[in-house]
Amino acid sequence: MKEKTGSHPAAKLWGWARPYHGSFLGSVLLAVLGVACGMIPYFSVAAILRLLLSGSVSMPAYLMWCGIALAGYLGKVLFGSFSTLISHTATYHTLRDLRKALTSKLARVPMGTVLNTPSGQYKTTIVDRVEGMEPTLAHLIPEMTSNALVPIAILVYLLILDWRMALISLITLFIGFIFVARSGKTYAKRWAGAVEAGRRMNNAIVEYIGGIQVVKAFSQSAGSYQKYADAVRANGQYYVDWMGDNLKYMCLWTSVIPAVLVAVLPAGFAFWAGGSLSAPDFLTIIVLSLGLTGPIMAAMTFVDDLAVIGTNVGEISGILETAELERPQEPVRLDHLDIALKNVSFTYGKDSGEVLRGIDLNIRPGTVTALVGPSGSGKSTIAKLIAGFWDVTDGQITVDGCDVRRIPLTQWTAQIAYVSQDNYLFDRSIRENIRMGRKNATDAEVEDAAKASGCEEFIRRLENGYDTAAGSGGGSLSGGERQRVAIARAMLKNAPIVILDEATASIDPENEAAIQKALSALTKGKTLIVIAHHLSTITDADNIVVVKNGKIAAQGKQDELLSTCPVYADMWAAYQGTRDQA
Numbered sequence: 001m002k003e004k005t006g007s008h009p010a011a012k013l014w015g016w017a018r019p020y021h022g023s024f025l026g027s028v029l030l031a032v033l034g035v036a037c038g039m040i041p042y043f044s045v046a047a048i049l050r051l052l053l054s055g056s057v058s059m060p061a062y063l064m065w066c067g068i069a070l071a072g073y074l075g076k077v078l079f080g081s082f083s084t085l086i087s088h089t090a091t092y093h094t095l096r097d098l099r100k101a102l103t104s105k106l107a108r109v110p111m112g113t114v115l116n117t118p119s120g121q122y123k124t125t126i127v128d129r130v131e132g133m134e135p136t137l138a139h140l141i142p143e144m145t146s147n148a149l150v151p152i153a154i155l156v157y158l159l160i161l162d163w164r165m166a167l168i169s170l171i172t173l174f175i176g177f178i179f180v181a182r183s184g185k186t187y188a189k190r191w192a193g194a195v196e197a198g199r200r201m202n203n204a205i206v207e208y209i210g211g212i213q214v215v216k217a218f219s220q221s222a223g224s225y226q227k228y229a230d231a232v233r234a235n236g237q238y239y240v241d242w243m244g245d246n247l248k249y250m251c252l253w254t255s256v257i258p259a260v261l262v263a264v265l266p267a268g269f270a271f272w273a274g275g276s277l278s279a280p281d282f283l284t285i286i287v288l289s290l291g292l293t294g295p296i297m298a299a300m301t302f303v304d305d306l307a308v309i310g311t312n313v314g315e316i317s318g319i320l321e322t323a324e325l326e327r328p329q330e331p332v333r334l335d336h337l338d339i340a341l342k343n344v345s346f347t348y349g350k351d352s353g354e355v356l357r358g359i360d361l362n363i364r365p366g367t368v369t370a371l372v373g374p375s376g377s378g379k380s381t382i383a384k385l386i387a388g389f390w391d392v393t394d395g396q397i398t399v400d401g402c403d404v405r406r407i408p409l410t411q412w413t414a415q416i417a418y419v420s421q422d423n424y425l426f427d428r429s430i431r432e433n434i435r436m437g438r439k440n441a442t443d444a445e446v447e448d449a450a451k452a453s454g455c456e457e458f459i460r461r462l463e464n465g466y467d468t469a470a471g472s473g474g475g476s477l478s479g480g481e482r483q484r485v486a487i488a489r490a491m492l493k494n495a496p497i498v499i500l501d502e503a504t505a506s507i508d509p510e511n512e513a514a515i516q517k518a519l520s521a522l523t524k525g526k527t528l529i530v531i532a533h534h535l536s537t538i539t540d541a542d543n544i545v546v547v548k549n550g551k552i553a554a555q556g557k558q559d560e561l562l563s564t565c566p567v568y569a570d571m572w573a574a575y576q577g578t579r580d581q582a
């Protein structure tokens with residue numbers, strides 16, 4: 001789904017619906033036919049009245065007009081139904097394509113953009129804003145077009161019949177439009193405010209539910225609920241204020257527009273009394289002018305939808321137009337996976353300062369590189385830059401001498417298994433969760449990876465074994481079990497580079513031993529980059545990199561660092577102290 005920046009929201013929406021243009025145009029045609037048929041009973045009644053007034057009414061003529069009226073009504077129902085069916089089918093296909101385009105876009109934008117955006121906001125856009133396009137596409141396009149076109153045709157007929165009466169029948173419509181314009185003037189701005197209030201409420205509820213464990217553990221329910229309660233109240237109040245302001249105009253236009261007879265009856269009577277309007281024409285004009293307002297009132301109900309297109313489309317295209325990590329498509333040749341960071345600096349965004357400065361680091365294939373340092377020093381950021389989650393702000397990262405920005409993202413991520421502290425599992429079977437490491441792996445390969453990562457024993461204990469659902473976010477498993485499943489997943493991927501963010505939380509000794517065993521199996525013969533929190537696990541590392549305040553304070557082997565780097569020596573002493581106390 002290609003995005004044209006800068007084009008009008010309606011043009012963008014029409015562009016998103018491109019594959020279904022034929023269906024939408026067909027639905028407009030059918031809707032026009034439906035509304036035109038809906039006018040036939042009015043013409044029939046007018047014809048019957050003319051017959052009655054002429055005094056020459058015959059039963060067959062009367063029945064014929066009754067039949068025409070009935071046929072018109074049936075035509076209205078049939079054409080209208082087919083139009084609705086076609087427009088809804090095309091609409092829901094468009095919405096499906098839009099949602100697919102939005103989620104696949106999220107996979108291509110920098111990880112930071114996704115992480116720094118509240119998940120409630122994505123949910124609102126992908127679910128609610130996309131759904132908000134339904135009335136526009138399925139109803140506004142066919143129904144507003146047809147409801148606006150048919151009155152024009154009636155008006156032409158009225159003009160031919162008596163131009164004075166045609167203009168007079170428009171008086172209430174004209175006054176009504178003034179009120180519509182007054183109420184519509186602020187609609188787009190008001191709707192944007194409503195979207196903002198809704199977004200705040202959404203984010204508050206997602207935050208509240210996401211943090212419910214913390215809220216309960218610290219008995220904070222009242223305090224944190226307050227934020228949600230305030231957001232809900234503000235959202236409700238916003239609509240009350242808006243509708244309060246709008247109500248008078250709405251009452252005015254909904255009562256003025258249909259009151260067409262207020263102008264038609266006295267004027268028509270005067271013309272009839274003056275002899276310039278015949279009684280049959282007068283009656284025809286009365287009936288048709290009554291039929292005129294129905295479609296116009298129906299068309300007016302879509303004015304709100306027109307006003308919200310800008311906000312809805314703006315939010316959706318905000319995601320679709322997000323800058324992507326720019327990478328070529330053509331794979332490049334990489335013989336040796338030597339990784340080099342050259343004078344790398346990095347900033348998360350305009351608001352955050354420089355997180356990394358002047359980082360120079362070489363990582364040879366098959367070696368173990370440990371990143372250590374105080375919390376917040378920048379270890380994870382270095383690892384994530386290597387993994388290609390973000391692009392460096394300055395300097396470069398090369399692989400076999402080639403800048404990572406010149407390597408297709410899929411080619412580079414295929415070389416890396418990233419095992420983070422937050423081992424997210426999907427609410428699918430454990431087998432499927434492991435298979436995400438390599439989607440064409442056989443059951444036997446999945447089970448081998450599970451065995452090698454120490455999962456076999458606990459999986460066998462589960463009622464449905466490998467087919468047991470992991471629960472939302474892996475919630476049905478313990479933290480240690482989740483981590484071993486994540487290691488099995490990474491093992492199945494069998495990537496030559498493993499980036500491991502060691503768990504900070506202490507795990508019970510039995511689990512820790514199982515995890516260490518699983519990790520040794522995972523990283524055997526691989527390039528390992530480990531963000532180490534437990535210094536005992538990295539004493540044999542080929543290169544220990546001490547990161548402090550976004551810079552590399554020192555690097556080398558454990559023995560060298562203990563004698564040359566006071567920061568590392570202090571960390572080691574502190575770590576030994578905590579172990580002794582444990």
Ligand SMILES: Nc1ncnc2c1ncn2[C@@H]1O[C@H](COP(=O)(O)OP(=O)(O)OP(=O)(O)O)[C@@H](O)[C@H]1O
Binds near residue numbers: 115116378381
């Ligand atoms: N997504 C983000 N957006 C903005 N700033 C961030 C983001 N992630 C991390 N930071 C900031 O960047 C700095 C380095 O964070 P990083 O996670 O790399 O540190 P770390 O050394 O891995 O810490 P820890 O050992 O606690 O995990 C911190 O000041 C942190 O607040």
